[in-house]
Amino acid sequence: MTTETLIWLIPLPPILAFFLIVLFTNRSKALSHTIAIGAALLSWAGSMVVFWRAINTPELGKNPILSPYKWLPIGDGWFNIGVQIDPLSAVTLFFVAWTILMIFIYSVGYQNYGQPEGDHDRPGLPPHGATVTDASGHHHQVPSVEPMYSRFFAFIGLFAFGMYTLVVSDNLLTLFVGWEIMGLCSYLLIGFWYGKPSARVAMIKAFMTTRVGDVFMLLGIAYLYAQTGTLNYRAILYNEETLHTLASTPSGFLGMSTAGLIGLLLFIGAVGKSAQWPLHVWLPDAMEGPTPVSAMIHAATMVSAGVYMSIRVFPLLSAGMHEGGQLTSAMMVMAFIGAFTALFSATIAVAQNDIKRVLAYSTISQLGYMIAALGIGAYVAAAFHLITHAFFKALLFLGSGSVIHGMEHGVLHTGDHIDPQDMFNMGGLRKKMPLTFWTFLIGGFALSGFPLITAGFWSKDEILADAFGHGHWAVFITLAVAALLTAFYTMRQITLTFLGEPRTKAAHHAQETTWTMTLSLVVLAFFAITAGWAGIPEHFPVIGGLVPNWFHEFVGSTLLEHPEGVEFSIWPLLTSLVVALGGLALGWYVYRDIRAEAPDPVEKALGPVHKVLKNKYYFDELYDFLFIKPAFWFAETFTSAWMDRGVIDGFLHRVAQAVGILGNFLRNKIDKRIINEWFGDGIGNSIRQVGQDLRPIQTGKIQQYMMFGLSVLAFSALFFYFFVMRPF
């Protein structure tokens, strides 16, 4: 099969699985997950073949694998869509395929396949557990299977379709199609347990917040299309002439060039999708969804799509900038938003107790890293961090899901109604769940940037080195502080969850999860370490140059001008080491000995600041006050009641009433009075009156009639004689 055909085929199996499950197999759990995982496996295999062929294609950056197809007839020509694999999409395809497949497999265990049906479970609510009786007649509470098991696999199948479509697209329009389909799936899966009011709110919040970004992105796409007549990457982003034209045409908006404004509009889409400040509020709430969803959609793939798109349109964002020169205004906006978000959400993560929420804020923070990296022009570093992050963050989320699962087991076993996601209810899980512990540790260290071994170190270090090397001090310092906080809250999480002694009975009875879940953890842990080795800088002390910096060479060739690697400097490396190790050590030191019911030491230390952090700087409350309530008032009261019913209908009613009054006037005053009474009735009455007046002469006496007749005759004769004949 040709590579082009294969690329076309990659997104198809998951969408077929979606339709098959929805239409036919939704009653059979086994069949449904077999179809879904089979589809994911097919797409994975296809992706691996394509990836292999791609990295063996010489000069892939200059000659990507392309296959366009006519889609929309416009005027005399066609709008083409198509697939393409260039270095950037090849490496993206690689991590997407792996994480998606792993998460599909993990979901089987997570949704309790093979467990009995729940006692009171119903669709729309998480399974509550089932009672089983063992051989000796004892009743046990065990986890029960998800009632909407098949539906879950259908939805994640649709999601996988969206993500693959986005990655293999050769143009912004089909990228947007995949983007929005993922948005829908994110909505559906956050609200997978739609019976919970909190999930119902979270799903809408996620969809609407990202939609704010999406409408800007749509404008950006329309703008770009209007300016260039195409949306194809090759035709715009790898075309110096087009880029130059776009960069030199003023947009008439705040002195930005057309390229900059389009780039910024597109970037706002990424702000929504990748949950950057100020559109970050949806992602923590998205943790309402099942954990595989959090791992796949809200950590590894969909939220990465925003960064992927920004990396993709980087030539547009940076158009007009020369190597080492002044950043474009669009890039400055990105650098600011990214760095600010990285620090801002890292501070929030410190004060969260829910194991998944910590990870959610950490995701926002890491995505901020990538955006900031792009903002300072560190193209390859951003892409590198995108990939390593996808692996270790998916691993962490799946690990947290495994922890929650183990805890739920304990909760059901003991019957204590405690929150299985609160880290202060855990502790000592390393002995109960060793595999989960070790893989989580790897993921956590990768996130913290633990030196040399983990992938996160290499990618984070590259970003810091780039910021340092190009003298972006503000970004460098902000990111370094954020890295310190990251290491701190990660170690806090690991310590609270796994180390020490169990703080509750439930934690004491926690259990390692099934192989379907732990298998995925192991595979992702492998990549959380090795993915970093693909991009070791050549000038790194001792080990630099042992393996070639393949990643830089390969992904860098996506750009028209191959970006230069930064000069090696010891300072950013030292900073990296200090913040990572320091943060980890501090985290361990502060939380090493937390007893049951003990308060958070950081809470004491920070005082009121902690409350602000815990409440996420009150952004939810602020947005509710500023946007949501006014919007609803505007809709319900202003538009619907006041304007439509009051003003417009009121005006129509007034007109109708005036016509009615006029009609009544015509009827009562003119028709009735004048025409009927005066004219119509008047004539009748007067004729009757005349008749009545004449009645006396109708006496019935023939002589009188004769006299009357003769008188008339005589008068007539006289009249005739005098007036007609006129004898005189």
Next chain:
Amino acid sequence: MDFISSHLLTLILFSPVFAAAIIFIIPREQENLIRWSALVLSCIPLALTISLWFGFDRSLEGFQYQEMAVWYSAINSSYHIGVDGISLTMVLLTAILTPLSILASFSIKDRVKSYMILFFLLEMGMLGVFLALDLLIFFVFWEFGLIPMYFLINQWGSEKGEREIWGGRKIPARTYASFKFMIYTMAGSLGLLLAIQLIGVVSGTFDLPELYKIWPMLEKPLLGLPVSTVKSIAFWAFTLAFAIKVPVWPFHTWLPDAHTEAPTAGSMILAGVLLKLGAYGFLRFVLPLYPAESNYFAGALGFLAVMAIIFGAFASYGQSDFKRLVAYSSVNHMGFVVLGIAAAAHSVGSENANIAMNGAVLQMFNHGLSAAGMFFLVGVIYERTHTRNLNDFGGLFPLIPVYGGILMFTSMASLGLPGLNGFVSEFLVVRGSWPVFTVYTALAMIGLLFTGAYILRGIKQVLHGPLNEQWVGHLSEINTREILVMAPLMVLMLWIGVWPAWILDVINRAVAMLF
């Protein structure tokens, strides 16, 4: 066969009358026979339209399958009908929606015979508007369509509900709605009739293809007024009539009332086809006959369109009546049609105009599908629960999973999710109007954002959240007949979303030749 192919349009146009005649002779007690005959008979225009679709040569310019017969020779008006790519899509939409609406009406219990007869007459009126190539004939059909619709709302509309008018007086809501619909449209038609007569008097013909040639060039003053004034007056008379029908903000308030009170199938046709008559009027008459005036006033029309998009979305978001929510969504979606038309009028001949116009026509078709689907789904749940108040539902998904899935799908099409039909047309409109009306297009995004808000609010209140225990055991799943109504609509939504070229090619060629 020869007769059929040479009189195909006449057959399409009057086969509904034939159907009505057949229904007329069936005894009124035979309700099931009436229903099934109506369904079968309504497939005749559909079958003929499909053969028309395949017989239509999309590469030819001008009107095809034209028929001409003497009608009113004293004033040079003739029975002249024909199709081009734009009217063809609209005829197809009408022919598809009518059988589905009739199938949707199987649950009507009251005076089935009269209902079905009125429905066929309605179809004839709508088809006539799309096929007519003579202004007077057009006007006849335009007015004719009102009457069956009036009775459908007035007699078969929802029985509950009252509307306060003035001075504390209350009248039944369906009486109010049917009157408002009738009087409002008639008010618009008055000017339309006068303007048509004016054109007839000045140019001596009502024949559209001829008028295309002579009317825009006309230089002859009338009644002592300069020709530009005359044309401006006539332009506004046309525009007002069509703007009320579309409806363009602020002439839209008849729509939520009429849509909400009409019987389910009536709402399907109202939203699906009747609103398109107005937009079609713009495309067929206003733009070609008044290119200069359209160009001059396009900005104003674009402004009103954006107001419709924004306020339609907001008003929809503010409703607590499910059907009213869907009704207002039509104002929002038709706003995009008008925005596209306005942008095209403002930039005639450019690529932007072509794209905007493609988007507008496709959006007409798409809105026909999704609005009809949404109204039907509201009807399905109303028939079971006898309430449309969103606060009375809640958490119904576990009780009616299939219905829930279909509602979700249709809602997403209405929301404009990429991959489904609405996105393609909205994207084309946005793309076409961005360079022409940049600020308006940017403002329209507020409407697009709130399209999401109201759609999700509808889903949230009906399907999601804690289950309202009141309905357990009282709410039955959507049945096969109802699924059969939705299935063709859903297939079309997906098909157009994934591969729009089959229909857009016809539209694109027609648009390219016309403008």
